[in-house]
Amino acid sequence: MNKFIKIFKRIANAVNRRSRQCKAPYGKVYFRARSVVALPVTLSVTLAVLLSLMCLFALFFLAGCGQGIVTDENGGQAQPQSEQASSADEQIIKDGSTVSKNAESSPDTNGPSGTESLSTEPLSSDTVLIKTDESDAGNTGSKTETANVSEGKELKILPAPPAINLHIILGPEYAQENQVCFYRVMAxxxxxxxxxxxxSKDDSNDAWGPNIAQINLIKDESYxxxxxxxxxxxxxAAEIKLVWVDNPAGQQENSNGEQLAPEIFVDYTDSANFLVDVNLTMQQVSVLYKETIIKTMPCSGGKPETPTPQGVYTTNQKIYYxxxxxxxxxxxxxxxxxxPYLFHSVPYDASGNMMAEELNKMGTPASHGCVRLLLEDAKWFYETLPLGIKVSIHN
Known part of the structure; x- marks a missing residue:
């Protein structure tokens, strides 16, 4: 490059000297020669700088790639070690596919490397993740694996029309001195x-659940x-016929062995003829039908600090427990x-045992505002009386 520049300078000097000697207009050639020399010099320097930078970049790039590439046993290029390490520390779920995480360094019978194979099969709507604990001789720990419902077969729920099977789960049972015979039917x-x-009918008002109905029957009635x-x-639709059945153990006799006729016939389907009278002074509940007392029960109303509200109310809901x-x-x-005020049985503890100390308080104010009854009385009240009955509470 320097030789090239010197040659052009010599040519320019020779032309300059000649122009001075001749004093001719050829002196302009000097300046043109200088311009011709300056242009290739600039371009040459720029190209040299660019070529140097490219050589340095190529050297550093090849050196960096040579350190990161690992050759496998067959002479091919394997995955860079840094990427292998990052893939072993992550479990990725992306685009509907699952990639299982490599197993820990614990021993495994699946292979010498002790890692689980990667699964990239897409998850279908019937695929579930199952976590299983393994305690085989050569494999301890847990792993997550994918499985399809029904042993690898797709589970398809097909539409089906309704079907009903009715059967009696309780009955015939008797209440109110054998004047009521009732059944419970499950669908x-x-x-x-x-x-x-x-x-079509449920005398318990859904007290036993949406698929159980209770039917109360009076003498010689069927439904x-x-x-x-x-x-x-x-x-x-399905139907089942329920009929009145006499209770063979239900006949009452007086001291002379004579059978006693019921004093009053009670229609338990008509709530308008009932009245529940709660006397807080006497701690007593009386059930009246057409102004006639048909049953009396001891009770426990609210304590002075949590009194039972006085007034006239109406029964509106039943809860078994x-x-x-x-x-x-x-x-x-x-x-x-x-x-929040209800009739209910004597309290039970968390173990399902009746609380004896609360039972001993029966007949005295002891509740948090509700009206407590003995278990058998609460059961009769719950099973026999319809909802919609007036309740009068007073001192």
């Missing part, structure tokens, strides 16, 4: 989607219970008459 309903169902169910696939965390107590046979 086994199936279908897809699950059908909506209803009974055909009908259950209907429907879904998007269709509708169906409930646990009250606030008081650490439970009870059976609840019948609501006003807000």
């Amino acid at each position: 086994d309903v199936s279908g897809e989607p699950f059908p909506a169902m209803s009974f 055909t219970l009908r259950c209907e169910a429907s879904n998007s696939q269709g509708a169906t 409930a646990w009250i965390p606030k008081f650490a107590q439970g009870a059976f046979y609840w019948t609501r008459f006003y807000g």
Whole structure:
């Protein structure tokens, strides 16, 4: 490059000297020669700098790649070690595919490396993740694996029309001195989607659940219970006939062995003829039918600091059992008459045992505002009396 520049300088000097000697207009050639020399010099320097930078970049790039590449046993290029380390520390779930995490360094019978194979099969709607604990001789610990429902086969839920099976789960049972015979009937309903169902009658007002109905019968009465169910696939119905059955052990006799006729006939389907009278002074509950007392029961009303509200109310809900965390107590046979105030049995503890100390308080103010009854009385009140009965509470 320097030789090239010197040659051009010599040519320029020769032209300059010649122009001075001749004093001719050829002196302009000097300046043009200088311009011709300056242009290739600039371009040459720029190209040299660029070539040097490219050589340095190529050297550093090849050196860095040579350190990160690992050659496998067959002479091929394996994955860089840094990427292997990061993939071993992560479990990725992306785009509907699962990648299982490499196993720990604990021994495994699956292979000498002690790692689980990666699974990149897409998750279908029927695939579930199952966590299993393994305690084989050569494999301890737990792992997560994917499995399909029904042993690898897709589980398809097919629509089905409703079906009903009615059967008696209790009865005939008797109440109110054998004047009432009642049955409880359960409906086994199936279908897809699950059908909506209803009974033609339920004297318990859904107290036993949506698929159990109670039917109360009076002397020589019968009733055909009908259950209907429907879904998007269709509708169906089933019926069962319930009849009055005399209680063979239900005849009452006086001291002379003479049979006693019932004093009054009670229709337990008509709530308008009933009245429940709660006397807080006497701690006594009286049930009246057409202004005639048919049953009296001892009770325990609210304590002075948690009194039972006085007034006239109406029964409106039944609950078989409930646990009250606030008081650490439970009870059976609840019948609501006003807000948080109900008739119910003597309290039970968390183990399901009747609380003897509370039972001993029966007949005295002892509750948190509800009206407590003996277990058998609460059961009779719950099972026999319909909802919608007036309740009068007073001193």
